Every structure is written in C-alpha cells, then in structure tokens.
Amino acid sequence: MNEVSPGLHVVGADLPRTDAIPKTTGAATYTVDVSFPGMLHAKVLRSPHAHARVVSVDAGDARNMPGVHAVLTRDELEGLNPVYGYFIKDQPIVAIDKVRYIGDAVAAVAAETEQQAVAALEKIKVEYAPLPVVATVEEAMAEDAPELFEEEPMGIVPAYGQGASGYRRIGRNNCYRFSYETGDASSFDDCDHVFDDRFIFSRDQHFHLEPFVSVARYEGDVIEVWTSCQNPFPLRKELARVFQHPENLIRVQVPYIGAGYGAKNNCKAEPIAILLAKLSGRPVRFCMTTEENFLTQSQHAAILDVKSGVMADGTFVARSGRILLDSGAYSDASPLVAEKAGYRLPGPYKWQHLDIDCDCILTNTTPAGPYRGFGGTQASWASESQVDIIARALGRDPMDLRMQNLKDLGEAYVPGESGLDSDLRAGMTLVAGRIGYENRESGNGRGMGLSVGFKDAGGVNKPAQARVRITTNGGIYLQCGTVEIGQGVHTALSQIVAELLNAPLDRVSYPALNTDYTPFDQGTNASSAVVVMAQAVQQAALEAKSKVMTFAAGQLDCSVEEIELDDWSIRKGNESHPLPLMIMRYYGGTGYEFTGEGFYKAEMDHSAPLETRCVSWEFGWGAAEVEVDTETGLIHLKQLVVSGDAGRAINPKVCRGQDEGSAVMGLTGVLFPCMVYDGAVLMNGNGLDYKVPLATDLNDGFVSILQEQGHGPGPFGAKSVGEGCMLPVASAIANAVEDAIGVRIRELPLTPERVLAAIDAAS
Amino acid sequence: MSNELVFVSFRLNGTDVSFHVRPEEMLIDVVRDRAGLTGTKLSCDLSTCGACTVLVDGKPAASCGTFAWQADGHDVRTIEGLAGSDGTLDPVQAAFVENSAFQCGYCTPGMIMLARALLDRNPSPGRDEIRQWMGANICRCTGYEMIIEAVQDAASRAGDDK
Numbered sequence: 001m002n003e004v005s006p007g008l009h010v011v012g013a014d015l016p017r018t019d020a021i022p023k024t025t026g027a028a029t030y031t032v033d034v035s036f037p038g039m040l041h042a043k044v045l046r047s048p049h050a051h052a053r054v055v056s057v058d059a060g061d062a063r064n065m066p067g068v069h070a071v072l073t074r075d076e077l078e079g080l081n082p083v084y085g086y087f088i089k090d091q092p093i094v095a096i097d098k099v100r101y102i103g104d105a106v107a108a109v110a111a112e113t114e115q116q117a118v119a120a121l122e123k124i125k126v127e128y129a130p131l132p133v134v135a136t137v138e139e140a141m142a143e144d145a146p147e148l149f150e151e152e153p154m155g156i157v158p159a160y161g162q163g164a165s166g167y168r169r170i171g172r173n174n175c176y177r178f179s180y181e182t183g184d185a186s187s188f189d190d191c192d193h194v195f196d197d198r199f200i201f202s203r204d205q206h207f208h209l210e211p212f213v214s215v216a217r218y219e220g221d222v223i224e225v226w227t228s229c230q231n232p233f234p235l236r237k238e239l240a241r242v243f244q245h246p247e248n249l250i251r252v253q254v255p256y257i258g259a260g261y262g263a264k265n266n267c268k269a270e271p272i273a274i275l276l277a278k279l280s281g282r283p284v285r286f287c288m289t290t291e292e293n294f295l296t297q298s299q300h301a302a303i304l305d306v307k308s309g310v311m312a313d314g315t316f317v318a319r320s321g322r323i324l325l326d327s328g329a330y331s332d333a334s335p336l337v338a339e340k341a342g343y344r345l346p347g348p349y350k351w352q353h354l355d356i357d358c359d360c361i362l363t364n365t366t367p368a369g370p371y372r373g374f375g376g377t378q379a380s381w382a383s384e385s386q387v388d389i390i391a392r393a394l395g396r397d398p399m400d401l402r403m404q405n406l407k408d409l410g411e412a413y414v415p416g417e418s419g420l421d422s423d424l425r426a427g428m429t430l431v432a433g434r435i436g437y438e439n440r441e442s443g444n445g446r447g448m449g450l451s452v453g454f455k456d457a458g459g460v461n462k463p464a465q466a467r468v469r470i471t472t473n474g475g476i477y478l479q480c481g482t483v484e485i486g487q488g489v490h491t492a493l494s495q496i497v498a499e500l501l502n503a504p505l506d507r508v509s510y511p512a513l514n515t516d517y518t519p520f521d522q523g524t525n526a527s528s529a530v531v532v533m534a535q536a537v538q539q540a541a542l543e544a545k546s547k548v549m550t551f552a553a554g555q556l557d558c559s560v561e562e563i564e565l566d567d568w569s570i571r572k573g574n575e576s577h578p579l580p581l582m583i584m585r586y587y588g589g590t591g592y593e594f595t596g597e598g599f600y601k602a603e604m605d606h607s608a609p610l611e612t613r614c615v616s617w618e619f620g621w622g623a624a625e626v627e628v629d630t631e632t633g634l635i636h637l638k639q640l641v642v643s644g645d646a647g648r649a650i651n652p653k654v655c656r657g658q659d660e661g662s663a664v665m666g667l668t669g670v671l672f673p674c675m676v677y678d679g680a681v682l683m684n685g686n687g688l689d690y691k692v693p694l695a696t697d698l699n700d701g702f703v704s705i706l707q708e709q710g711h712g713p714g715p716f717g718a719k720s721v722g723e724g725c726m727l728p729v730a731s732a733i734a735n736a737v738e739d740a741i742g743v744r745i746r747e748l749p750l751t752p753e754r755v756l757a758a759i760d761a762a763s
Numbered sequence: 764m765s766n767e768l769v770f771v772s773f774r775l776n777g778t779d780v781s782f783h784v785r786p787e788e789m790l791i792d793v794v795r796d797r798a799g800l801t802g803t804k805l806s807c808d809l810s811t812c813g814a815c816t817v818l819v820d821g822k823p824a825a826s827c828g829t830f831a832w833q834a835d836g837h838d839v840r841t842i843e844g845l846a847g848s849d850g851t852l853d854p855v856q857a858a859f860v861e862n863s864a865f866q867c868g869y870c871t872p873g874m875i876m877l878a879r880a881l882l883d884r885n886p887s888p889g890r891d892e893i894r895q896w897m898g899a900n901i902c903r904c905t906g907y908e909m910i911i912e913a914v915q916d917a918a919s920r921a922g923d924d925k
Contacts (some may be wrong), residue, residue, distance in 0.1 A: 016860050016863070019868065020863075020865075023865050024842075024856045024860055024865065024875060025802065025842065025843070025845070025846055026803070209804070209812060209869040210867070258867050258869030290807045290808065485867060486868070488863070651863075653863040653909070657863055657909055660905065660908055660909065661904045662906075687808070692901060692903060695895075696894060696895060696898030698894075698907060702906070702908060704908075
C-alpha cells in the first residue's frame with residue numbers, strides 16, 4: 001500500500017491547506033481569542049534580581065485593590081507539588097525560597113482588567129536578600145561559584161543503551177551531563193593530524209508571534225485549560241502531579257497555535273492561570289507580553305570544544321567533544337537538549353571512535369529550553385565549521401573532503417543505530433550545483449561555503465496513537481494529538497488519510513485537540529509527525545477501511561477481494577453501490593460509524609544508544625555565497641541555497657515552507673545580534689530592540705530545493721522536514737566567509753565587530 | 764488614568780460604529796474586545812511586528828499603537844472586512860490560500876492587510892517593491908518568499924479581473 005505509486009491523487013498534490021480559509025479570513029481561533037463571561041486577567045510580578053533570597057512577600061495591600069479577585073504568592077502553594085520540569089523538577093510556579101534570574105515569577109494577580117492587575121502588582125512588597133550572580137557558563141562553573149540550587153532537586157536520569165549515559169550534579173551548577181562513547185580511544189594516536197577548535201554558539205529567542213497564553217477555569221472538579229501548547233498530554237500529566245489532581249479531571253484543549261518553534265512544551269502560562277482560577281473561582285486568562293516571552297524561554301547558548309583526528313589522505317578517524325550548554329536558571333528541557341546536542345556532534349561521517357560529553361550549566365539568566373533543531377543546530381555549527389578547517393589545513397576542497405567521509409545511504413549512524421535514510425552525497429551535489437560552487441571565484445571579499453546539517457528525527461521511544469472514524473455518509477474524522485502549530489500537519493495527515501480511503505481531502509476533518517477524547521500522543525516535536533504519528537494514522541485509516549470493506553462484502557455476499565472502495569461507494573465489477581444506503585439498511589436509518597485505531601512506537605532495543613533506534617534522520621544541505629566588506633565587517637548574503645529531503649512530499653508547498661522558514665530562522669543566530677546580556681541583564685528583550693529577519697533581509701538569491709529521495713519510514717516513503725534546513729545555515733555562511741577573506745570566525749553571531757576583529761587578528 | 768470616556772464613531776468594515784472609549788484605549792482593543800473582531804492579532808505591542816495591522820483610510824496602521832479616539836471619523840478595515848458577504852475571498856486572500864503563504868497564521872491577517880494596501884496603491888508592483896513593502900511586518904514561520912509570491916499572484920489576479 002505505501003509504495004511510491006504514480007496512481008496517488010491526494011498525496012503529493014499541492015492542495016490548499018485545510019486551515020487556509022480560517023487563517024486567511026481571521027476566523028481561526030487561537031488561545032488568545034478564547035474568552036468567557038466573568039473571565040479575569042492575570043499579571044505576574046517578576047524578580048528585578050538575578051539571584052536573591054526571598055525574605056518576605058507581603059501581598060496584603062494588593063488584595064484590596066479595585067477589581068482584584070485573587071493574589072498568588074508562595075503562601076498559596078500549600079498542598080501542591082509546586083515545582084515542575086522535564087527530567088528534573090526544579091522550577092516553582094512562583095518563587096519559594098529564592099529567585100534565580102531577572103524575570104523569575106514572584107507573585108501573580110487576577111483582576112477584572114489587565115490594568116487593574118498591573119496596578120495591584122505594584123502594591124506587593126517583596127524583600128529580597130541579593131546573592132552573588134553567575135551570568136555566564138564560565139562564572140557558573142568556577143570552583144567558588146554560588147550555586148543556584150544548594151540541594152539536589154527531585155529528578156531522574158533516563159535509561160540509555162549502548163555507549164550512552166547520563167549524570168546529575170557532577171560539577172558546580174552542572175544540572176545534567178550526557179555522554180556518548182564508541183570505538184577505541186587510542187585511535188587518536190594513529191592519526192596524522194589532530195584538530196582542536198572551540199566554537200561559540202549564539203542565543204536566539206523563539207520570537208513566536210503568539211505569546212505564551214492560557215485560559216483556565218474550574219468546571220466543578222474538572223480543571224479545564226485552553227492553551228498554546230505543543231505537548232498537551234505530557235502537560236496534563238505534569239499538571240496532575242503539580243496540582244495533585246486526577247488526570248481524568250484535567251481537560252487540556254489546544255486551539256490553533258501562533259507558532260512555538262519548540263518553546264511551547266510543558267508548563268509555561270498554565271500553572272499560574274489554573275491556580276488563580278482556583279483561588280478566584282472564575283475563568284482566568286494569563287497572556288504574557290513579548291517582553292515576558294523573553295523572560296520565559298530561550299535557545300541554549302553553547303561553547304563547543306571539538307577535537308578531530310584525521311589521516312593525511314583526509315580520512316576521518318576519531319572525534320571527541322565537550323559541549324557546555326547555557327541552561328539558564330532552571331533545567332527545563334536541558335537534559336534532553338544535551339542528549340541531542342551530544343549525540344549529533346559527530347555529524348553524518350564515518351568516524352571510528354567518538355567520545356562526547358555535553359553538560360548543562362545553570363546560570364542566572366532566562367531558562368533555556370527546546371528550540372527548533374534541538375541541540376542539532378549547535379552541533380552542526382561546530383561540526384561543519386571544523387570540517388572546512390580540516391579541509392583547508394590539508395589543502396583539500398571542503399566539498400571533496402565531505403564526499404570522501406560522508407556515510408552512505410543505509411549505513412548505521414553508530415553501532416546499534418538505524419541506517420541513514422538519505423543519500424547525503426546527492427544532496428551535497430545538488431546544492432553545490434545550484435549555487436555554482438565548482439566555478440566560484442574565491443577571495444577578494446567573495447566566497448562560497450557548503451554544509452550538511454544533521455539530526456535524528458522522530459524522537460526517542462515515542463508512542464503515538466490515532467483514531468479514524470467514518471460516518472454513515474462518508475464524513476471522515478482523523479483524531480490524533482499532533483497539534484497544528486503552523487507546520488501544516490493537519491493538512492499532511494489528512495492528505496494521507498484521504499489517499500488511503502480513496503476520498504477527496506475535503507471529506508476529512510481534524511477535530512480540535514481535547515485530551516478528554518483525542519487519542520494519546522507524546523507531543524508535537526522532534527520532527528515526528530510524518531514518521532511516527534503518520535504511521536499510527538495510516539494504521540487507523542487502514543483498519544477503518546478494512547471494517548468498511550468487510551461489512552460491504554457481507555452485504556453484497558461476495559469476498560473483499562471482489563470489491564473496491566471508490567470515494568464513498570463500493571465498486572464491484574461494473575456495479576456501484578452507495579455505502580450510505582447499505583449502512584442504513586443494516587444499522588437502521590440513524591446509521592453507524594466505522595472506527596479504526598492505530599498505534600506506533602519504535603521497539604525498545606538496548607543495543608541502540610538511546611534505547612530505541614532513531615526512526616529517521618533529518619538533513620539540511622546548505623550552500624551560501626557571501627560578499628564581505630572588509631572595511632565595515634558587514635557580510636552581504638548574495639545567495640543561500642538550502643535543501644531538505646522529504647522522502648516523499650505529502651504536500652510539496654507545505655514542505656517548501658518548512659525548508660525556507662527554518663533556513664531563515666537559522667539566519668537569526670548568524671547575522672542578527674540575538675539575546676544580548678550585560679551581566680545577567682537582558683538588554684534587548686522586547687519586540688522593538690530584538691531583531692529577527694525581515695523580507696528585506698533576504699533577496700532573490702535565497703532558494704530552496706525540495707528533494708524526494710523516497711527512503712523515509714513514513715507513509716509513502718515520507719520523511720520529516722521541519723528542522724533540517726536551519727541546521728546548515730550558520731556553518732555554510734562562516735565557511736563562505738573564510739572562502740571570501742581567508743579568515744575563520746568561530747563565534748556566532750557573525751557580527752561586523754567579530755568580522756573586523758578576526759581580520760585584525762589574522763593580519 | 765482618566766475616568767472620562769471619549770465618544771468615537773467610525774466606519775468599521777463598511778458599517779458605522781460608535782463607542783465610549785477610555786482615552787488610553789487602543790484601536791486593537793476596540794476592534795477585538797468591543798466589536799468582537801478577533802482576526803486582528805496583538806503581538807509586540809510596540810507597533811513594530813505588524814501582526815495587528817489594519818487599514819485606516821486605506822493606509823496600513825498598527826492598531827496596537829493607534830488610540831481608539833484617533834479612528835474617530837475615519838474608515839477602518841480589518842481582515843474580517845476583506846471577503847465579500849457571500850464569502851468570496853479578496854484576491855490577496857485567495858492568493859495566500861493557493862500559494863500556502865502562511866503557516867501558523869498569526870501574522871497572516873496583518874500581512875494580508877499590508878498587501879491589500881500595497882495593491883490599492885500600486886496594482887502591479889514589481890518583486891522588489893513587494894519585498895520592500897512587505898518588509899514592514901514580521902513573519903517568523905515562512906521565510907517570506909512564499910508571501911512575496913502570493914502578493915505577486917494577487918496582483919496578477921486583480922489584473923485579470925479588469
């Protein structure tokens with residue numbers, strides 16, 4: 001069934017997205033649009049100190065302010081498990097004993113208007129006893145550094161398989177280490193050359209235009225929350241633990257999401273909205289401002305030390321690495337990001353020995369968490385920069401050296417792992433050809449660079465369930481927990497169902513997500529929808545179809561092999577039998593619904609380092625051409641060619657949007673200032689001072705090429721495309737800069753100051 | 764904060780409306796909370812990202828940075844006022860649909876209003892002019908190329924109608 005077939009009519013077609021009309025007419029409902037009679041508005045008092053003991057919180061005056069219905073301080077946390085986190089439970093709903101960064105939540109107010117809530121916050125008196133601050137990873141790791149957590153918070157280290165391990169608190173402010181090792185460490189001894197480089201990675205903020213926002217209310221004992229969240233089921237589990245409330249009495253609903261790029265996982269606005277709803281007895285909306293987004297979640301800045309041993313003929317032999325991730329003030333998803341950054345550092349090359357540690361270092365800054373690329377962006381920046389450094393040192397062309405060392409299609413990534421499901425050399429040749437790499441003129445301020453970004457896709461040990469229902473008249477409901485966060489996944493999964501049921505796309509609906517009746521899913525992340533969830537969806541659709549066919553064959557007194565499903569009729573030879581009549585004849589005039597269930601999870605496998613073999617591998621091939629002004633240090637991006645492999649594109653335009661969107665997002669960390677800290681003070685955390693790429697920052701030299709190599713594990717050979725094309729951008733541009741002016745820059749972003757400093761240092 | 768209310772009347776998507784507003788009340792609050800037109804989205808709240816773009820007398824305006832009283836006597840159009848009463852999409856909307864020129868959709872109402880204003884000014888802008896004009900608003904999802912193509916397509920559609 002899922003072979004690449006020329007007969008497909010829905011899969012592979014550039015159909016308009018199923019959310020097109022609501023999103024272009026203003027009808028689409030987002031969490032910001034959810035409103036109830038009597039709904040209150042929440043505002044949060046945030047810490048002005050980067051690190052301080054909270055001596056006292058006096059909210060007495062705030063409670064008497066006009067319009068105020070509830071005030072939340074640490075005194076209101078009694079009876080709860082008031083700290084949350086992914087692996088490590090360390091982040092309180094509001095500060096308990098300490099504040100750990102500027103912006104840490106200290107108290108909250110629910111009032112009839114936002115203005116009243118803000119006015120009440122000003123009446124809350126907080127006494128702080130400031131503590132020494134660690135603003136950077138280096139400061140936090142110093143022997144005499146003050147610790148953000150004097151005691152070890154509750155948490156776990158997950159199980160790992162062959163070669164991988166995890167550790168907690170093995171150094172000052174070190175909240176987690178992921179390690180991976182394979183092969184013989186002595187292989188470095190046999191290498192002709194060893195390269196040791198330090199790379200610095202910038203810290204972007206997701207800058208999703210819809211802020212963190214939740215609306216909560218109590219319906220009797222049921223906690224009901226509408227929220228802009230990409231993993232509602234793990235959120236439900238965490239809320240049940242925090243509020244000590246039965247899971248079946250927590251209802252999470254997810255309207256359209258105004259994007260997240262990773263930020264909208266786990267608790268954000270939800271706990272405060274829910275607790276204020278409980279305290280006030282009214283629905284509460286907590287909608288953060290853009291400034292508060294900057295104080296809630298960021299990408300991980302990173303320091304990456306990479307040592308690579310190679311032979312004189314260019315053969316890659318051994319790589320070791322140590323990555324330091326700036327985790328900010330709470331662990332959040334840092335352990336998971338560390339796992340991925342560490343695991344992805346080798347890149348898709350034929351190494352014989354690997355030895356990598358990735359440490360998460362807590363600092364008194366905004367908590368860092370999931371961000372598109374999930375550690376892979378940091379890893380690809382360092383890995384692909386160093387490949388060019390090696391090539392130049394050996395007098396080799398960087399593309400040629402890559403072609404020599406890239407893994408082959410189907411070759412296992414590391415021992416115990418699955419095989420790579422794209423032809424890496426084909427992608428390399430494609431982008432190099434498009435940009436004109438072979439006949440480029442290097443030097444005199446102009447040059448080209450290449451890169452292949454790399455990550456695994458599909459998450460680790462990720463279960464997904466789906467249900468397909470078909471009504472008497474052929475209406476199809478696809479119920480699954482993958483959220484539409486902008487990526488077009490409702491459209492893609494619906495196209496798969498339509499294809500499998502020989503139905504036009506407009507017969508498929510995708511009901512809004514509600515944890516009360518939507519089948520379970522671990523979350524919309526890790527580029528997993530078309531390689532994990534889609535396999536569950538496929539199974540559900542085929543089971544529903546099988547039930548329809550068995551029923552119809554029984555009614556027509558023939559075998560299933562003699563009939564075909566043709567839209568919502570049964571074709572038997574030259575006869576066409578409409579299904580509605582057949583169904584009502586048997587089940588009665590009110591009809592019936594056929595249902596199919598689907599489930600997918602990669603098998604446990606202890607020989608795989610992450611305990612399941614990676615479902616798929618996501619690549620982004622990039623080629624950049626730059627012109628560098630050596631007087632000003634400005635980099636002018638003349639061309640940027642990116643390419644992803646969709647395996648089989650379910651909807652090519654949607655795939656293109658993912659490739660181009662992720663590439664431009666990747667530009668932020670390269671050519672824009674990113675988050676600028678003065679000590680522990682964020683200097684540009686608002687929509688005016690923070691710069692993200694605009695249409696005018698690009699030109700017609702930016703193109704994407706969609707590959708369909710056909711090797712993906714998803715239905716019809718599909719692969720993920722959500723993150724790949726952001727991975728190669730930084731290194732391709734830095735490699736092009738070296739090609740242009742002979743100077744290697746190892747620190748992002750590539751600001752004019754850094755370019756000029758690198759030129760000065762080289763001369 | 765003054766407690767005195769200001770009486771304002773203006774045209775909103777072709778209908779005369781009037782409200783008593785607080786002096787500090789912004790146009791976006793009136794549009795969203797009083798008129799119930801939630802298609803217009805608030806994001807940066809600093810008149811820079813353009814998510815809240817509406818047309819005031821045909822010109823794009825950040826409704827988060829426009830006081831409600833400033834709309835008095837003017838003609839305001841929001842995303843809800845673009846399609847015909849029979850649901851026929853404006854050529855800009857149709858082009859955004861068919862070119863997949865949106866993803867999360869949060870910037871889309873603002874982008875569509877911005878593009879509408881451009882085409883009202885110049886029905887056949889070149890690609891560079893479109894890029895410059897659309898550079899006023901932020902989209903964090905698409906990488907902009909498909910938006911630029913949609914505006915080109917919308918211009919050609921409008922041309923075909925004539």
